[in-house]
Amino acid sequence: xxxxxxxxxxxxxxxxxxxxxxxxxxxxxxxxxxxxxxxxxxxxxxxxxxxxxxxxxxxxxxxxxxxxxxxxxxxxxxxxxxxxxxxxxxxxxxxxxxxxxxxxxxxxxxxxxxxxxxxxxxxxxxxxxxxxxxxxxxxxxxxxxxxxxxxxxxxxxxxxxxxxxxxxxxxxxxxxxxxxxxxxxxxxxxxxxxxxxxxxxxxxxxxxxxxxxxxxxxxxxxxxxxxxxxxxxxxxxxxxxxxxxxxxxxxxxxxxxxxxxxxxxxxxxxxxxxxxxxxxxxxxxxxxxxxxxxxxxxx
Numbered sequence: 001x002x003x004x005x006x007x008x009x010x011x012x013x014x015x016x017x018x019x020x021x022x023x024x025x026x027x028x029x030x031x032x033x034x035x036x037x038x039x040x041x042x043x044x045x046x047x048x049x050x051x052x053x054x055x056x057x058x059x060x061x062x063x064x065x066x067x068x069x070x071x072x073x074x075x076x077x078x079x080x081x082x083x084x085x086x087x088x089x090x091x092x093x094x095x096x097x098x099x100x101x102x103x104x105x106x107x108x109x110x111x112x113x114x115x116x117x118x119x120x121x122x123x124x125x126x127x128x129x130x131x132x133x134x135x136x137x138x139x140x141x142x143x144x145x146x147x148x149x150x151x152x153x154x155x156x157x158x159x160x161x162x163x164x165x166x167x168x169x170x171x172x173x174x175x176x177x178x179x180x181x182x183x184x185x186x187x188x189x190x191x192x193x194x195x196x197x198x199x200x201x202x203x204x205x206x207x208x209x210x211x212x213x214x215x216x217x218x219x220x221x222x223x224x225x226x227x228x229x230x231x232x233x234x235x236x237x238x239x240x241x242x243x244x245x246x247x248x249x250x251x252x253x254x255x256x257x258x259x260x261x262x263x264x265x266x267x268x269x270x271x272x273x274x275x276x277x278x279x280x281x282x283x284x285x286x287x288x289x290x291x292x293x294x295x296x297x298x299x
Contacts, residue, residue, distance in 0.1 A: 010034060011043040014055065023097055028057045065095055065124075067110035070102045075111070076281050081146035081274050082139055083113055084281045089135045089260050089288070094123035104138060115140060118147035127151050128159070128224060133243075136163070136265025136283045141273075149273035154224060160269035160280070161221045164208070165229055166262035166292065167238040168249060170215050174207040178232040182225045191245060192227045194235045201225045203232045211296040213252060214241055218266075230261060241292070256292035264289055 005013050014025035014034070028034060029043040035054045036045065047053065074086035085104060087093075092103045105123070108115060115125035118141070125141045127150040141147035153159050183198030185191035202222035209216040215238070219229055227246075233239055234246035242248055242258030253259070269280035285293070 005047050006049045007046050009043065010036070010041045010045045010047065010053075013047055013053065018055070027097075028055065031057075033057050065103070065105045065109055068102050068106045069110045070107040072286070073104075073107045076137065076283065077279075078113075079142075081141070081143045081272070082150075083108065083115075083142055084137060084139045084268070086283045087130055087135055087138045087265075088286065089133050092132050093129035093138065094126050099132075101132070104140065108140065114142065116142055116144055116147040118144050128154055130265055131227065131230075131261075131263075133260035134163075134263045134265065135286050135289070137268040137281050138265065139268060139270075139281075143273075146273040150270070153270055153273075157222060158270065160267065161224065161265070162267035162269075163219045163221070163229060164264050164266050164285075165217050165219055165233065166214050166241045166289075166296070167217060167233050168214055168241055168252065169238050170210055171205065171207065171217070171233075171236060171238050174210075176205060178203040178205070178236065180232060180235060182228060182231050192225070192231050194231060199223075199225055201228055201232065203228060212299055214296055216293070229263060256295050258288065258292055260288075262289055262292055 010029055011025040014020045014028065026043050029041055032040055033056045034041040036047065036051050070088065070091055072088035075083065076086050077084040087104055090101060092099050092101060094103050094105050105115065117124050119126060125147060127139060127141050127147060130136060130138050141150055179202050180194040181198030182192050182201040183195035185193040200223060204220040204222065205217045207215055208218050221228060230240055230243055230246045239247045240261040240263050241256060242253045243261035244250060264285055265283065267280060267282050272279050
C-alpha cells in the first residue's frame with residue numbers, strides 16, 4: 001500500500017489512488033472488487049500500514065448527455081467563451097450515475113449550444129455546480145481557454161458567489177461568518193456534515209428580512225463545498241426552509257408549499273476569461289420561492 005493511506009477509508013483510498021469518483025469507488029467495493037490482505041473490504045473499512053490492497057473493476061461508460069428541453073430554463077448571457085444560465089430547481093448540472101432527470105448540459109444541447117470539450121466526458125465545460133434543488137445563476141465554459149481560466153478562478157476563490165436563503169428561526173448574531181470544515185456524513189452516502197478533518201469551508205451571511213418563524217439571508221460563499229450553505233446553516237440549527245435532508249420542519253415546508261430548499265443563486269461575478277473585464281450576472285426568484293416569501297410576510 002502506498003504511504004500516506006494508513007487510517008484512510010477504502011473508498012477514499014480508491015479515489016486518491018485511481019481517480020475514481022466516490023460513488024464509483026463505492027460501487028467497486030460493494031460488488032466485491034476490493035480485498036485487503038485477501039479479505040473482502042467494505043467501503044468504510046480503514047486501511048492499516050503494510051496492508052495489501054487488491055482492486056478489480058470493469059470500465060464504466062460515462063453517462064450520456066441526452067438533449068432535453070427543460071421548462072423554465074433560461075439563458076442569461078452567451079458569447080464565444082461562456083454561457084450563463086438561469087437553472088430551475090429539479091435540474092442537475094450534468095449527468096451522473098443514478099440521476100435520470102434533466103441536466104444543464106442536456107438543456108444546452110437541446111438548445112443547440114456547443115460546449116467546451118475539456119473535463120470528464122459527462123461534465124464537459126462544467127466549472128461549478130448548483131445542487132439539483134437549488135435554482136439560479138450558473139455558468140458553463142464554451143471554449144477550452146474559458147474552461148481552464150475559470151476552473152482556476154474558482155480554485156483561487158476569485159469568483160463572487162451570492163445566494164439568498166430562507167432559514168428557519170433567527171440566526172444569532174444577525175450577520176456573521178461560519179468557518180467550519182465540511183466532509184462526508186458518516187451515516188449517509190449522499191449527505192455532508194461539519195466534520196473534523198473535512199475541507200475548509202467559509203460562509204458569510206447577513207440578514208435581509210426577519211419573519212415570525214424564519215429569516216431571509218444574503219449569503220456569500222468564500223469556498224464552494226458541496227451542500228455548503230445547507231450544511232452550515234443546519235449546523236447552526238437554522239436549516240434552509242424546505243430542506244428535508246438537513247432537518248427542515250416538514251410542517252412549515254408544507255405551509256409554504258415547498259418541496260425543495262429555499263435557496264437561490266442570485267449573483268455570480270468574475271473576470272471574463274478572455275476580455276478580462278469584471279462581469280456580474282443576476283437571477284430573480286422563481287415562482288415557488290416568491291410564493292413562499294409572500295406567505296411568510298403575511299405572518
